[in-house]
Amino acid sequence: MIVAIFITISLFSAVSLTIFIGVTARSKNQAAIIEVSARQRTLAERYVKEVLLVRAGEPADPARTASVLARSARALLNGGVAPPMWGDDDATELKPATGSELRAQFAQEGRLVTDLTATGAGVVSGFTSNTLANSAHEHIIGATPLDQLQILGALTSNVSLNATRTLGADSDRNISHLVTLQVVLGIVGLLISLLLAGALIAITRRQTAHFRSLVTASTDLVLVFGAGECRYVSKSVATTLGRPADEMLGQGLIRFVHPDDQALVEAAWQQSESAGEIVFRMSTKFKEWRHLEACVTDLRKDRYVRGVVLNARDITERVQLEEELTHQAFHDSLTGLANRALFRDRLNQSLARSARSSEPLSVLLFDLDGFKLVNDTFGHDAGDEVLRQVGQLFVEVTRPSDTLARLGGDEFAILLEGADSTQAVAVADRLLEKLSEPVKILDRNFALSTSIGLVIHPGGPGEGEVIIRHADVALYAAKDAGRNCHRVFEADMARELRDVLGFEQDLRLGLGRGEFSVHYQPEVDLTTHATVGVEALLRWYSPTRGEVPPAQFIPFAEASSLIHLLGEFVLGEACRQTAEWRRQRILPDPFVMWVNISGKQLSDGGVSKLVQKALLAADLPPSFLGLEVTETAIVNQGVVSERASAELQELHDRGVRIAIDDFGTGFSSIGHLRRFPVDLIKVDRSFVQGVGHNPKDTAITTSLTNLAHALGLRAIAEGIESAEQLVSVQELGCDLAQGYLFARPVSADAMSKVLADDSAHAEPAAVPA
């Protein structure tokens, strides 16, 4: 737009100047014509005088004057050089006359000059006739040659004067036109320039308003600093901080910057080079800190800004989110306590300090005794609430400088920096004391306790992993000591633990190497003496330990969750074997393969799926399978596990038989039995062995058998080793029996043979000799 204005002004100026130059050049020519034309008058008059002088005998040279007159007349009409008048001026260069009127006048002048000089020549030569050449259409009649000469002189002079006037009038018109044209050009040029300037101003205003809107409406915060103070803050700054812009201009702004960030902000606007990005905090009207991330641009050399510009964004929410995420990454969402990662980090830092200062530190590792029961019985919501509440109780025991963490599940840990054994034991005692009172959750009182393992690090170098492992050993020792107590780690414990870990390792390896097998012990119907089922029994032959009885390795398996793998193995093998016998058509009818399910398997859940998967894999109808569960597995601390009950119920509904193993040893309530899907009760061998000679055992076995019958169940006596015991339990009314008297647990192949023989003879199997 500025270029357009410049071009317009230049164009109009050029046109005006060109016209002016043209007119000036023309005027210059006209001035020369006027000068020569005016001189013609003088020459005509001089010529007449010179003729008269010659006629009077005086010296004169009219012919010369006549020549100049004639040449000048031609030059005036057709252009050329008008000769100089002697002693007067120089020759004058003329352009051809323009304009019909002027050309007619000069042509007439030429003719009159011809007539004049002809007449003059006649007079000089003594010619007396009055008949003259009248090339100019003059009709002079009755005059003397002298009179004619004077008349022609006057006519010549007159026509020259007229030509001069015509030229003058023409010049006047030209000047008038020039002035008019210049005025018009000036006005038009000015108007166009004004229009363009107006458009330029409008565009500039619009652009300015546009950018102002962008700045003021933008959520970005714009601050401009110059000469050591704040010169401009955008509307968004005032909106974000809830402060009027006036308060922040000048030196005022720095007052609202966080004291820790003031040096950063001042450095940003004072240093000579761009500072890139900075993050600083400013307080709002409500005394809240907003985090601003600003891009600093040095525009002090920009003549339109002359300052340092901060383009800032409010990143408070982002910062808060980051802090929250960081907190979440290092804290337990349920209790708000530190998590395992943070605990490890604090422990490592603390150990690093201890290595330098030799200050002691202690670690307490503890979990809640019986917490699993709460979860299983009242659901996970109740369990979570217990964890929250006890977490708060633990907080009350610790100092702010201690790190209390929930490592997972119901496992907690406390790091006590600078604490020796006395202080650590005191904290452990307070923990136990805190949990001595029942915890009330959902209107129920929960009696909780904890087992605590302590590790006292005396100071100096140490490894966090080792300390935690030692704490775990101490915790194991506390549990082993009967729970609700604490134990300080000692080196002996580690050795014991290594034994435990070694056993577990052998178990794990043995499973992988196929060291486990399933043996089968028949169960006999005491009425028909027929084999009506077998109990699948797990056997482990370790190349290093030899034959290991289940009573030895099952507790380790249960402690390490290997029990799930073993359980799956036994179930899968038993189902597969039964299906094979079934295909071989050597199974008696009825027949049930009884498989033991451990308490841990039941409490951990998933038994129903596992059983169905095994049946499906072996293509075995559910009625061929029975599960033996111990009384204590389904009834724990007087409460039936709802989940276990539901799973067993589901399997029972599908046709799977359920037996209560070791019945009579668990102090269970008869009421629980009624709500439980049970088909068979196995009277524990400890009672059966006393039957016949121990009145109490006999009475108990009688009662249990009667109880089973009263509930519509069948009873089987375990551990029958003698004919006397067999007779006794028969007399007591037991339905089935199992024991060495009939058969020892045998391998699958041996059992196949027994079943095949029984099937061939169709006689009761394993009839006592």
Added chain:
Amino acid sequence: MTERDFHISAPAEVSTGNLSLHVKNQGPDSHEFIIVRVNGKLPLRADGLTVNEEALQSDNVGTLEPGEPGTVRDLRLHLTPGTYQFFCNMAGHYMAGMHGSLVVQ
């Protein structure tokens, strides 16, 4: 009426009463137009080149100042019967032939 160098064309006779003269100058010189009610020779000034207008002041019935070539000028007259003479009195023009007479009846 038409003026040109050096002649004036005009009708010889016109009717009495109001007369509107359209005088056209066909140049190339500028020319006057003067009409006087004089029957006979017009007196000349001492220069011998122009008519003595001052002596004819009482007989003057109309005058047009010098007109540029190409112009037409109007002259309204009320002429009574008689003889009138008209001429251009620029220097030498009368003597060069720019004159004539008009009879009003």
